[in-house]
Amino acid sequence: MRSPVLLKMAAPIDLELKKAFSELQVKMIDTQQKVKLADLQIDQLTRVQKHAKLTHAEITTLPDKTRLYEGVGRMFILQSKEEINIQLMDKHKTADEKIKELEQKKLYLERSVKDAEDNIREMLLSRRAH
Template identity: 55%
Template sequence: MKKHAHLTDIEIMTLVDETNMYEGVRRMFILQSKEVIQSAKKSYLERSVKEAEDNIREMLMA
């Protein structure tokens, strides 16, 4: 999974910033700008990291 995400990120970085891309949302695709998709992915990853850190902290406290 990590390798797949890394390869996808490399491909996306080669595109110009004004490029519109399709983002998969459940059972459909939405046309959005590259910047919007990247910021959404960044927010999701930051939230995931914070949740993982909180879970680890909670397990260590128990």
């Protein structure tokens, strides 16, 4: 039978570990959801880039005097070839910048979960040592 002093010390340690594990679990679930969202956003931005690139490639083959129209809501506006090319390049550039930001965000999230796991691992090892 354990002495009352040991039981009193073991209970706070177990509660502390339990709390740390539950916090880690919540953090991991939250991070996994954020990483999935970032992946979806990256996929969507990649499609935007691909669309802009293909449209740009098609437009460059057209003669300079070709009448081009930009879709705006339910209507179409006559635009110059140069204007449409500029818009397509801006779209591509903006998507590229957002993809880089999302990749950085994913790295940060993954690193923070790894740090939390390492902290719990250290806590467990220190508990076993005592």
